[in-house]
Amino acid sequence: MAPLLEVEGLVKSFGPVDVLHGVDLSLAAGEVLALVGDNGAGKSTLIKHVAGVYRPDAGEIRLEGQPVRVESPGQARALGIETVYQDLALADELSVGANIFLGREPVKHLFGFLPIIDNRRIRTETDALLARIESQIPPRARSVSRLSGGQRQAVSIARALYWRAKVVIMDEPTAALAVMEREHVIGLARRLASEGVGVIYIGHNLIEILEVADRVSVMYRGRIVHIAKAEETNQQELIKYMTGFTGK
């Protein structure tokens, strides 16, 4: 069976600056693949290609064995690739349910012809979804602006789960969170994987990375220099590859 997501020979330059020098990556369904590396190693650039923000100069992205062109974030979403951004992904003034369904609201017809949003269905589905991920979010919160950082992440993740995303990219999801919330978000990442989603998890905290990931790949200066199973590696080894001190 083909891996869920494959990236092969991805090359990207911004003007004279070469950022990615032929990156290969593969992600299986039900796997959390961590992506670590120093600032400027190319992690964000790499995942932005998968998320449809950038287009590669060369190379290929395959989803379930099929080559795909991901030309916009909307298209990525249609393909089943969701990104959980640190902060930007939610509309603050809308409710939890409205955010989960944003852009894909269920519609019913008033008097048989007037299309209106089926708010009752959004409410019941949101309640069920939040119960499913055992979240502490008040499901009737009138706007997500009142939620904590972790709760907001949970809303984004719940959204990915509800829409049966195949690939979820989590870009430093715990960077701004308190310890308790961090644990909850890590639990949600594992939860996504247990439901068969492939998760790409970007982070800086190696203890957390080793806890959440099945495999860890290290980027250094626009290349993936090391891939290891989480249980077969440790912080020292990862740091060595991240900083380029590999003795080669």
Added chain:
Amino acid sequence: MGEGTLSKAQEPAVRVSMFEGLRHRLPLETYVLALTVLVWILLAVFSQYFWTTGNITDILRQVSIDAILAFGSLFPIVLAGIDLSVGSVAGLAGVIFSMLIADAGQGILVALVVTVVAGLIIGMVNGWASERLGIPPFIVTLAGLQGYRGLALLLSGGLTIAGMPPGLQKFALSSVLHVPSLFLLMLAFGLAAHFLLAYTRTGRYMYAIGSNIESARRVGIRVTLVVIISYALASLYATISGLLLVARLSMGAPTAATGSELAAIAAAVVGGASLFGGRGTILGCFIGALLFTTIGNGANLLGVNSFWQMVIEGLLIAFVVYFDNLQKRRQAGLG
């Protein structure tokens, strides 16, 4: 208040905490509505004429035209935009409509259709320019504020246009079961706008764009289309209020509705809309417009200098926005 059994020392603390508790639960509109009711009671006490059928009917007629303008202004405000041109568009619409009837000899229906189409085009241009050309809507519609007023004055030669069919004013002054027809029309337009904002995808996307335009783009919302619809609706409602002004006064005046864009925006803001986008309701706009209309009416009845009236309205806007900010900061502190 239930303070009967409390000692004097406890009393203020309890009062404060009750007030605080309420502030966290109720939307701003509730307080503005309470204030409006208070003003009504005060006016009923201090002016014998206030609580008469004639005066109440006058208030309902006046608030109708102001509220329709405010409803329209709400759409761009929800987007975190603004439409400063609605007053001038109302004036221009009145001039186009009355000239088509008086000078071109057209029937009411033709004049109505042409004027509404003109209003819609103006709004679409506003939306397109602010979204596609990237000119801030404040600037686009500031240009409109000047330009469309100038056009109204040019077309009419600066003169009022008489010769409206008498049926028009008859309609504007008519009532159905003692409720002014204008008020019923306002209700209909208000309900339509409320329906759009609260129950349709287009309305929800307006709030989404006003909350976070990037996230709206990311989920695939067609931002440009929604922005154009929103400014087109602002202009459409402005056009309608301009037409109703012509009907009420039985003439087209190129200076009609001058300055009313600010009153409309103020009504929306006092009614709970945020100029930062994402928040605001039609009911709030109505309550805001009712408060301003009541103050204007009361000031006339009590013989208050109209310059004072402006000062009072200014203070009111400042107070309400300050109060709203205070409330939000406290909520953020709690969250």
